[in-house]
Amino acid sequence: MIITYYWPPAGGSGVQRWMYFSKYLSQFNFQPIILSVNPSYASYSSIDKILENEASNIESYKTFSLEPLKFYSLFKSNRIIPQSVIPKKTLFDNFLAFIRLNFFIPDARIGWNPFALKKALKIIRDQKIKYIITTGPPHSTHLIGLKVKNITEVKWLADFRDPWQEIFYLKNFFRFNYIKKLDLRLEKKVLSSANAIITTVGEKYHNILKNKILVNQNFFSIYNGYDKKEFDKVKSTRPDYFNIVFTGVLSENNNYEIFLKAIKTLDPIKNNLNIKFNLAGNVEKDIIDSFSNFVKTKSAGYLSHNEAISLMKSSHLLVNFNYHGTNKPDMISGKLIEYLATGSPIINISHTNSESESLISLSEDSVTASQHDLDKIVSYISKRYINWFKGEFKEKIPNNIDEYSRLNLTKRLASILREI
Template sequence: MVKRVLMIAYHYPPMRGSSGIQRTLKFSQYLPQQGWQPLVLSAHPRAYANSGNDQMREIPAEAVVRRAFALDTSRHLAWRGRYVGWLALPDRWVSWCLGAVPAGLRMIRKYRPQVIWSTYPIASANLIALCLHRMTGLPWIADLRDPMTDVDYPADPLTRKVYRWIEKQTIKHCTVAVCTTPGAIKTYETRFPEIPASRFALIENGYDEENFADAGALAAQAAPAQGRPFTLIHSGIIYPSERDPVPLFEALAELQAQGRIDAQRLRVVLRATAHDDYLAGLIARYGIGELVGLAPHIAYRDALSEMLTADALLVLQASNCNHQIPAKLYEYLRARRPILALTDTIGDTAAALRQAGIDTIAPLDSKEGIMQGLMRFLELAEAGKAPLASEEAIAANSRRARTGELGQLLERVAQPAQAAHALQANREEVR
């Protein structure tokens, strides 16, 4: 019997601009090697603010992909830049539920998957999976990645209330809840003490070796830059709260004023931040325009190629995200370049770095700590002595390895359902 899994994911090609795309894309790409056919239920491309075809060829031929009706409330249902608030609860893509639930039912009737799998951070995906699970009785793996809520997240009280309801219903009804960090699992075990610990599973993020092979070919073609300053690159979104760069900018301004760094020694490149206007204002305010530059979004393989050729890579992760690890971190590790991590030393991000053999870590919320950590890092990196990820850590974090973990989880979840279906079929034969 062909084993199939219905994968409900908003982030999927042709969407661009989020590292979260890679988790679902690579799971769907490698699951056929685990004996599972992926049935992907995603959103219509019109819902994506940024789309492109650069990763469409990575969707495997075995995958069945359906793109259900979906709108972005802020772009499609707004009048003069304003829209009714309840049309964006739990998120701006709630209209996707209207198209995805009937589309999912049609896929279930036609292809008869053994398991439903849904993935956050779009809360509507969990709503869709909850509906399909309750309507069909299929086992459900909820790929939560990170906790859906925190004390002050989401910031809007009504949105936070809706999120908490979805989160509670997800944990209550799913067969297994998957998180990407040990800290996230601890958070949920504390938040829902009545739920057995066996309901939670850990599948971390990772990197894709095939993509890096392609990126390596691009990097090899690039001519080495002569006479440029030491280049430190942050690749990806910079959230004003969760990755607040203000202390970093303060530290750079102070070091510049002291004459310890200048544009000939250091260049910080912030690539595809998604908040360029906000950051440009801060860069101007602190007078660090010669040190810090903003760069636009580029194709995924080009971004990986840039990581491979950078002098060093920058991680930003605030203490209010101690139970999260940026998905980009695993690609940084694979790039085998020096890493400067500005994050809480007791958080999961710092723990993952130390486990990989990297100790160039400084607190993101301390100007003085960043000044000290940055200067130490520069001295090590310029001398060729900055620590790099161990080969063991790199190998353990591949997307193929993570998909193997998901394949084992699918087998475990599907077995009781398969036994129940077999029993029902036997009863019908007896009758």
């Protein structure tokens, strides 16, 4: 049984990760059952109806939830639930962040836990479940697994899609010391009690987690991959202009500023360069406006996963912005493998010696640059533009990309389940 707060019709990479695992697990003799929140009571930042259709054949159960984040949208004009960020633009934003981080531990979606726990125990009893998987964020989901583990004899795998204590935005807000200690104690209990931990990054983060606990624990990494079947359905149709593409979440927490400086230096509008910057996802309007001063810019907002794949495959250059303050530990964008699978060059704005840099090296025409590498970024964009202008652009898909297909990553997941 997979216990996940995010499930279709919710959209985003966290949903895709477990939707695709569930889709392929049956090929490895595991029959997944999903326990999630009823969408009517959930706090989702985006909806993807196409993913909902893909998940329709997977057995799932939905429960009630008490959602304080629902009230957030009542106070905000755009009514959007925050995703991967905690806003702090106004005094009111800071007040809401203070309440969220000091009164809802470990997160504001903990109101789902009592209802999910009751349902989980019933499903385990009725269907004789042998394994449970919890995935976070929200990391409060792992506390459901902790209680189930204490009550039953199931094997428990905890999936950390993003860090818990080390998540970048916690550094920017005040939290009472006793709240920090309580949150850390909860994380340690999860790390010590699960039969195994999986993450989306590798050794550097694993060492951080190992140093928190006294028991020996099994740590594994499984990246967010790409679905070969879905990619093969979408043709690569590139426009007659040099198309720079970004998909995902883009906010003040991302290190986009150096890329903006590079675009300002090149100034495609002033210099009549045939360049457009197309963005999709949860992108802050101020950032869109900043780029619009120097390059023709369009933001499509949230797209379905298939539409996002189509946009990525229309690119001549893809750009990935890491988050500020994620060198300890690394964080890898959920879309990075999908970027690689398009065959387009990628510029990865990240610190050096990062795990994302190692992944980017699979693509011979791609590069990683730090937030201080202005000349390198300007030179790289110019090189890719000239290459396209001369008609020399070629799609180059890494030879070993199949290693990161959803099917092969699910095979690894099945192997881990058997191992524990």
